[in-house]
Every structure is written in structure tokens, then in C-alpha cells.
Amino acid sequence: MSKKAAIRESVSEAKSNSSWFGKKRTFILAITLLLIYSLHTLGLKWSDFIPTENSFKLLKKFLSAGLTPALDYQSTGIPDNAPPYYMKVLTSLWLTLQYAVCAMSLAIPIGITLGFFCSKSWWPQSGSSRFQHILLVIFHRLARTVITFGRSIHEILWAILFITALGTSPFAAIMALAIPFGCTLAKVFSEIIDEQDRSNSNIIRAHGANSLSTWLFGILPSALPDLISYALYRFECAIRSAAILGFVGITTVGYHIETAFADGHYNEIWTLLYSLLALLIIVETLSSYIRAKINTPAEPRKIKTIAEIGSALTINRLKRQSGKKVSLYATSLLFVLLTLVAWNTGEPIFSDLSSAQRAINLDRFIHDEIIPYPVRQSGDWADTLPWAKELLMTKGLEATLQTFYIATSAIIIAFLLGLISIPRGSKKLNISSYENISLGLSGFQKVKRRTTYYITKSVLMVTRSMPEYLMAYLLLQILGPTAWPLILGLALHNYGIIGRLGGEIIDNADGNNAKVVIAQGGNTNQLYLFTLLPRVFNRFILYFFYRWETCIRDATVMGMLGISSLGFLIVDSSARDNGDEMFFYILLGACLVMIGDIVSDIIRAKLRAA
Amino acid sequence: MASLFHISSLTKRFGSVIALSKVSLDIKQGEIIALIGSSGSGKTTLLKLLNAQHKAEEGIIKLSGQSFDSLSQSQLRKARSKIAFIPQDLGLVKNLKVFQNIFLGKVGHVGTLRMLWRFILPPKKEIQQVHQLLERTGIPEKLYFETSQLSGGQQQRVAVARSLYQGAHTILADEPISAVDPARARSLIKLLIAISKENNLTLIMSIHNIKLAQEFFPRLIGLKNGVILFDGSAVDESKLAELYQLSEDQLNE
Numbered sequence: 001m002s003k004k005a006a007i008r009e010s011v012s013e014a015k016s017n018s019s020w021f022g023k024k025r026t027f028i029l030a031i032t033l034l035l036i037y038s039l040h041t042l043g044l045k046w047s048d049f050i051p052t053e054n055s056f057k058l059l060k061k062f063l064s065a066g067l068t069p070a071l072d073y074q075s076t077g078i079p080d081n082a083p084p085y086y087m088k089v090l091t092s093l094w095l096t097l098q099y100a101v102c103a104m105s106l107a108i109p110i111g112i113t114l115g116f117f118c119s120k121s122w123w124p125q126s127g128s129s130r131f132q133h134i135l136l137v138i139f140h141r142l143a144r145t146v147i148t149f150g151r152s153i154h155e156i157l158w159a160i161l162f163i164t165a166l167g168t169s170p171f172a173a174i175m176a177l178a179i180p181f182g183c184t185l186a187k188v189f190s191e192i193i194d195e196q197d198r199s200n201s202n203i204i205r206a207h208g209a210n211s212l213s214t215w216l217f218g219i220l221p222s223a224l225p226d227l228i229s230y231a232l233y234r235f236e237c238a239i240r241s242a243a244i245l246g247f248v249g250i251t252t253v254g255y256h257i258e259t260a261f262a263d264g265h266y267n268e269i270w271t272l273l274y275s276l277l278a279l280l281i282i283v284e285t286l287s288s289y290i291r292a293k294i295n296t297p298a299e300p301r302k303i304k305t306i307a308e309i310g311s312a313l314t315i316n317r318l319k320r321q322s323g324k325k326v327s328l329y330a331t332s333l334l335f336v337l338l339t340l341v342a343w344n345t346g347e348p349i350f351s352d353l354s355s356a357q358r359a360i361n362l363d364r365f366i367h368d369e370i371i372p373y374p375v376r377q378s379g380d381w382a383d384t385l386p387w388a389k390e391l392l393m394t395k396g397l398e399a400t401l402q403t404f405y406i407a408t409s410a411i412i413i414a415f416l417l418g419l420i421s422i423p424r425g426s427k428k429l430n431i432s433s434y435e436n437i438s439l440g441l442s443g444f445q446k447v448k449r450r451t452t453y454y455i456t457k458s459v460l461m462v463t464r465s466m467p468e469y470l471m472a473y474l475l476l477q478i479l480g481p482t483a484w485p486l487i488l489g490l491a492l493h494n495y496g497i498i499g500r501l502g503g504e505i506i507d508n509a510d511g512n513n514a515k516v517v518i519a520q521g522g523n524t525n526q527l528y529l530f531t532l533l534p535r536v537f538n539r540f541i542l543y544f545f546y547r548w549e550t551c552i553r554d555a556t557v558m559g560m561l562g563i564s565s566l567g568f569l570i571v572d573s574s575a576r577d578n579g580d581e582m583f584f585y586i587l588l589g590a591c592l593v594m595i596g597d598i599v600s601d602i603i604r605a606k607l608r609a610a
Numbered sequence: 611m612a613s614l615f616h617i618s619s620l621t622k623r624f625g626s627v628i629a630l631s632k633v634s635l636d637i638k639q640g641e642i643i644a645l646i647g648s649s650g651s652g653k654t655t656l657l658k659l660l661n662a663q664h665k666a667e668e669g670i671i672k673l674s675g676q677s678f679d680s681l682s683q684s685q686l687r688k689a690r691s692k693i694a695f696i697p698q699d700l701g702l703v704k705n706l707k708v709f710q711n712i713f714l715g716k717v718g719h720v721g722t723l724r725m726l727w728r729f730i731l732p733p734k735k736e737i738q739q740v741h742q743l744l745e746r747t748g749i750p751e752k753l754y755f756e757t758s759q760l761s762g763g764q765q766q767r768v769a770v771a772r773s774l775y776q777g778a779h780t781i782l783a784d785e786p787i788s789a790v791d792p793a794r795a796r797s798l799i800k801l802l803i804a805i806s807k808e809n810n811l812t813l814i815m816s817i818h819n820i821k822l823a824q825e826f827f828p829r830l831i832g833l834k835n836g837v838i839l840f841d842g843s844a845v846d847e848s849k850l851a852e853l854y855q856l857s858e859d860q861l862n863e
Binding site for chain 2: 199200202203204205206207208209210212213216217218221222224225297298315318319321322
């Protein structure tokens with residue numbers, strides 16, 4: 001074989017070894033085409049962004065109101081005995097936080113229990129009886145089914161179901177959040193546990209431990225920091241979700257934003273937006289502080305030698321000298337107190353209705369409202385099928401596809417935006433360099449870089465803190481009724497998440513190659529595109545699919561803002577009191593989410609193996 | 611004196627690879643033994659078989675006259691709980707405190723709930739015992755440290771203290787010195803041997819370094835390609851040379 005032929009062969013072998021997914025250009029080209037196709041199918045044009053005279057006026061009025069948020073009621077004719085405005089804002093904020101806290105205090109035990117049964121890591125290795133094994137498999141399947149179903153229905157839809165069945169009450173809000181959040185926690189908890197290194201559990205088994213002990217002491221401790229970290233992230237999400245439950249009648253922040261908009265009180269909207277943002281940023285800062293504390297061991301106080309203290313090192317002295325994570329205990333206590341207060345203040349969990357009335361409502365809901373209309377007429381369940389087919393063919397399928405395209409466009413826009421802004425939001429690329437190799441920047445350049453860095457960071461923080469539904473709602477008022485606001489609302493929120501995580505991944509990537517590139521005179525963009533990005537691109541794609549799954553789930557409710565897609569059909573049939581149709585569309589959305597989950601799971605498993 | 615471990619014509623395969631082939635051994639309580647041989651010679655497999663982590667395809671392995679095969683699951687766990695195993699990576703849970711890792715030595719004796727209770731509210735008596743063991747292994751001041759804060763050498767001492775706390779009759783150590791510098795390696799071997807002699811424990815340690823093995827261990831067992839090449843106190847130089855000779859195939863790998 002000639003040398004040239006050998007090289008050609010090895011190159012083509014290397015190419016065929018790298019998977020389809022691993023190819024950056026192919027991937028970016030493919031998603032860009034998919035984006036164009038989705039936007040085209042949804043009937044969207046870039047010219048939709050050119051504002052009409054009216055919408056331009058509205059935009060100006062709305063944005064200028066942002067400079068002067070309301071400090072008092074904007075409307076006249078407020079009764080004298082009304083509480084001061086700031087109390088109204090604080091009350092709605094507290095209610096948002098309260099529902100989130102109550103829901104999380106239920107979701108965490110649900111997540112731990114179901115997550116435990118969803119993982120196989122605690123199963124006995126061998127020697128269990130056949131009966132025992134069958135029992136385990138049944139529990140496993142059951143838990144998997146429950147969490148898939150619970151997760152695939154969005155919290156807003158759970159809220160609608162609970163409100164229809166039981167009436168508006170704090171209980172509806174709390175349960176609507178607790179069920180999907182508990183199921184999501186269960187899924188991620190079991191994934192985290194299954195990913196733990198098994199070497200520790202092997203040694204504990206070698207000590208003669210039973211399978212439960214092996215799991216409890218060999219696997220759980222090393223998984224614990226990640227479990228806590230994820231639960232904290234879900235807590236932030238719970239606050240966002242509680243806020244948007246306002247759009248279906250629960251009196252949280254979203255409710256007041258919606259009414260303020262209807263009344264044209266734009267300054268009040270900004271007050272609410274700023275205070276919600278402040279709450280979310282405070283919670284995020286607190287949770288990243290807790291994460292940092294958990295992941296670094298406590299610094300021991302200075303250990304005195306025996307010579308210094310003149311007596312033996314007693315155990316008590318050792319205990320006192322060992323580092324204590326006082327702040328960690330304090331924050332845990334804070335959370336416990338917050339939970340206690342949240343459960344014991346405000347209106348009773350079941351408000352408004354007597355328990356007898358609730359029972360009647362529930363009975364009507366289950367035995368009448370959600371039964372398909374033809375079945376109610378004929379009493380024959382066989383009539384369900386033609387009815388469902390009819391719904392699917394007339395509107396359902398089209399709406400499902402629209403929902404899918406909205407979600408797909410949104411995640412692709414978020415991903416591409418993220419790729420572009422990551423070098424600006426990466427500390428190492430933009431400010432600190434690798435191992436402090438001098439970049440020869442002038443004073444002005446340094447200031448410029450610092451400015452772009454902090455601006456990017458702030459944009460990312462604001463966009464990831466704002467609920468996607470709320471952003472879509474506001475954009476809809478300004479851009480008018482197309483699918484753009486839904487896509488952009490979803491895209492912006494996900495951009496905030498991907499941009500932050502991408503920056504962290506780039507900053508934590510092995511910098512050895514980067515040093516060489518800097519030493520060879522490469523600039524920041526070259527460093528990013530040709531050295532760092534190729535190293536971590538696989539992880540980016542992994543995360544892309546994970547967020548895509550979440551986008552599909554969120555997209556099932558976005559249409560509730562009045563844009564044709566699944567959410568629109570749901571809210572429309574609910575408004576027409578067609579409980580059966582509403583339930584059908586909710587289940588259709590759940591199917592879409594489940595399919596998305598399965599596809600994303602398969603792709604991610606392939607990527608991990610690659 | 612009856613032997614503690616009795617092994618006769620033991621064979622272990624992993625798929626088509628033969629890890630151990632017709633190995634026969636007798637080990638008495640209190641013996642100090644070095645297992646030597648190159649990587650892949652079957653040292654780790656033999657140690658894991660002694661801990662009943664694997665099952666052999668052929669042959670007999672008996673502990674105090676009882677065959678491992680005849681034990682029920684709970685009896686097997688009981689047997690394991692009397693054998694301390696120190697794997698190469700030590701098997702310490704890094705984000706637990708030192709005393710908690712040592713408590714785990716008794717995980718086979720103590721029930722799950724009681725162990726959990728000990729983790730959260732450590733009883734004074736147990737803490738004192740752990741403290742004494744750490745004094746013996748030379749790091750008493752690390753009692754309340756998080757294990758990840760300790761150096762590699764200190765972590766080895768935690769693993770040794772754990773096997774002492776376990777109350778075992780045998781310590782099986784799988785190349786504990788391969789990752790540390792020569793000075794630390796010597797001091798760890800000395801510590802393990804001294805501790806074993808004090809408590810009349812059987813010590814079986816796999817080790818790469820023939821010099822150290824000859825210096826400290828009264829009985830050397832040489833393994834090559836799953837077969838025992840020699841077993842005794844004084845070993846021929848020629849046999850030692852043969853131990854590390856690679857076959858044609860291995861050289862070409």
C-alpha cells in the first residue's frame with residue numbers, strides 16, 4: 001500500500017468512527033435547516049417583527065414605564081381602607097413563595113420515594129427469591145409509569161384539572177405544582193443515583209452488608225450533593241411556576257400582572273416584574289451559595305499540637321477543632337422554618353367551598369365532565385374511539401405538530417444564541433485568561449471586555465430567572481398574535497440556562513490546549529471555536545436534547561395565551577365547558593411530551609456511549 | 611493446627627480467559643503472606659475469591675473447614691464480615707467523615723437502621739474506639755475530618771483502621787502500596803504487619819515489589835498466568851526471575 005493510500009484510509013476510518021452526532025458542522029447545519037422549516041410551517045416571517053404604528057406606541061409606553069415602576073396604586077378610586085400598594089405586591093410575592101415552598105415540601109418526599117423505586121441500584125445482586133424479584137420488577141415498572149405520566153402534564157394543566165374538579169383553592173395550586181415536580185425530581189434523582197461510581201458499594205458489600213446498607217452507605221452519600229443541588233434548582237423552578245399559575249386564577253404574581261395589563265397599568269407591571277426578579281435572584285444566589293458550601297469540605301480550625309496544649313488531644317477537643325458548616329446548618333434551619341410558616345399562614349388550604357360541595361364537584365368532574373360526550377349519551381365506551389379520532393383529525397394533530405414546531409424552533413434559537421454569546425460570558429475567555437498568560441490588552445480593551453462580560457452575565461441571569469410563559473405573555477402584547485412571542489419567550493428562558501451552563505462547561509474544560517493556542521498568538525474567537533468548543537461539543541448537544549424535552553413540555557401550555565397550538569385547544573374547550581375535549585387535548589399533549597422524552601432519552605444514551 | 615483457608619485445585623475463568631488454574635493453598639491463622647506476580651497474574655482474583663466476591667468454576671475453597679459453596683446468603687454475609695478487604699482504590703466514601711468511613715467496617719454486623727443512627731448520633735463508646743484505632747495507625751487528629759481532605763497516605767491509614775474496627779480475622783490487601791512513594795510504602799507495610807501480629811490476624815497482601823516482599827514477609831506466594839510458581843519462605847533467584855519474564859505474546863501486545 002502506498003503511503004498516500006494508507007493516510008487516506010486512516011482518515012476515512014477516523015471519519016467513520018466518529019458518529020453522526022459528533023459532527024459539529026452537520027449538527028449545526030441540520031438544526032438551522034430544521035429551524036427554517038419549522039418557522040416556515042408555522043407561517044412565520046421575519047417581517048412580523050416590523051411594528052405597526054399602534055404596537056410601536058404600546059411598546060414605547062410599556063418600555064418607558066419600566067423606568068418608573070409604580071410605588072402606589074395607578075388606578076383612582078381605590079377605597080381608603082385598602083392596604084398600601086407595597087403590601088399588595090409583597091402579599092402576592094409571599095403567596096408565590098408560599099405555594100412554591102409548600103409544593104416542594106410535598107414534591108421532595110414524593111421524589112425520594114418514587115426515585116428510589118425507579119432506580120435499580122439498591123436491588124440485591126443475587127440470592128433473592130423469584131417472588132422477591134417479581135415484586136421488585138412490578139414496583140419498578142409502576143413507579144416508572146407514574147412518574148412519566150405525572151411529568152408529562154404541565155403544572156398549569158394540573159392546576160386547570162384541580163380547579164375544575166375541586167374549585168380554586170390553595171390546595172389546587174399546591175397539588176398542581178407538587179405532582180409534576182415530585183415526578184421530575186424522581187426521574188432525575190434516580191438518574192443521578194444510577195450514575196454513581198459502583199466501586200464504593202462493592203467494598204461495602206465485601207464487608208458483608210445487606211443490599212439496603214450497601215445502597216445507603218455506598219451509593220447515597222456520594223450522590224447526596226448532586227441530589228441537593230438539583231432539588232434547589234427545582235425550588236427556583238417552583239417559584240417561577242407558582243408565579244405563572246396566576247394566569248389560571250391563582251392569586252400569585254402572574255395574576256396581578258395579567259390584571260394590571262388588562263387595566264393598562266404598565267408601571268404596576270414593572271413593579272411586579274422587578275420584585276419577582278429580585279425574589280428569584282435572591283433564591284438563586286442563596287442556592288449557589290449552598291451548593292458551594294456542600295461541595296467544599298469545611299476548613300478545619302488550626303489544630304493545636306499536643307505540645308501546645310500540654311495534654312492529650314481529647315476527642316472533644318478534636319470535635320471542636322474540626323470545621324463546622326455553621327452557615328449550612330443555618331440555611332437548612334431557614335428552609336425548615338420557611339416550610340413551617342408557609343404551611344401555617346394565610347387562608348386555609350381548602351378555601352371557599354364546603355367539603356360537601358367539593359365532593360359534589362369532584363363527583364361531577366369524574367363521572368360526568370370528563371366522560372366523552374358520545375359515551376355520556378349512549379353509555380357505550382366503544383363510542384370513544386370515533387370521537388377521539390374526530391377530534392384528532394379536525395384539530396388535534398395539527399395543533400400537536402404546531403406545538404412541536406414551536407418547541408423545536410425555540411430550543412434551536414436558544415442553542416444558537418447560546419453558542420454565540422458563550423465566549424462573552426466565559427470568565428476565562430473574556431477576562432482572566434489561562435494561567436494568567438498575558439494577552440497584551442490595553443486598558444480600554446480590558447474595560448471593554450469586563451463590560452461585555454458583566455452585560456452578558458446579567459442578560460443570562462434575567463432571562464433564565466423570568467418564567468417563559470410570562471415573557472411570552474408580555475411579548476404577545478407587543479408583537480401581536482403570531483407564534484413568535486411563544487417561541488421567543490421559550491427561547492429566551494432557555495438561552496439564559498444554556499448560556500450559563502455553556503460558560504461553566506467552557507471554563508471548566510481542560511485548558512492545556514488553550515494555553516498552546518494563546519502562546520501561538522490565537523485570539524479569543526479562535527480559542528473558543530477551534531480548541532474549547534470541539535472538546536465539549538458533545539456535552540452541549542446532550543444538554544440541547546435535554547432542554548428540547550423540557551421545551552416540548554412547556555410548549556403544550558404556551559398556546560393558552562391564544563395562539564393556535566395544543567394549549568389553545570385546551571383553554572378553548574375549557575372555556576366552552578367541554579371537560580371531555582379538554583381532557584383529551586391534555587392527554588394528547590402528554591403523549592407528545594412522552595414521545596419527546598423517549599426520543600431524547602435514546603439520543604442522549606447514544607451520545608453518552610459515543 | 612487446622613488451616614484457616616483451605617484451597618484445592620481452584621479454577622476461575624472470566625469468559626474464555628483463565629484467571630486462576632488449579633490453585634491449591636493452605637493458609638493458617640496469623641500467617642503473614644505476600645502474593646507476588648505481574649499484572650494479570652491472578653493476584654486480585656485470588657484475593658476476591660478468598661472474600662467470596664467471586665465464585666470459582668472448579669475446586670474447593672473452605673474457610674475454617676466450611677466450603678463457601680455450602681453457605682446461605684446470610685451465612686455468606688457473616689463470613690465476609692469477618693474478612694477485611696482493602697481494595698486498590700481503598701473503597702472509602704470520600705465525602706463522609708473519617709469516623710463514618712471507619713464505622714462502615716462493621717456494616718456487616720450492625721443492622722441498616724442502627725448504622726444510620728450511628729452515623730447521625732455517634733455513640734461515645736464507638737467514637738473512643740475509632741479514636742484509639744486512629745492513634746494506632748498514626749492519624750488520631752483526623753477523626754472528624756472529611757475523608758477527601760486527607761492525603762493518599764492518610765486515606766490508606768483510614769482504610770487500615772476500618773479493617774481493624776471490623777474485628778476481622780483476616781486482612782486482604784490488594785496492592786495497597788502501588789500508588790505511594792517508597793518511604794510511605796515501607797511504613798505502611800510495617801504498620802500492617804505490626805497490627806496483624808499484635809492482633810493475631812492473618813495478612814494476605816498482593817504486592818509488585820519483590821524486594822519489599824522479601825524483606826518483610828515470611829511467606830511468599832508467586833503467581834504467574836494463574837498458576838502458583840512458588841510458595842514458601844526462601845525463594846530461588848531463578849524462580850523470581852521467571853516470575854516477571856514476559857512470554858513472546860505478552861511482549862508483542
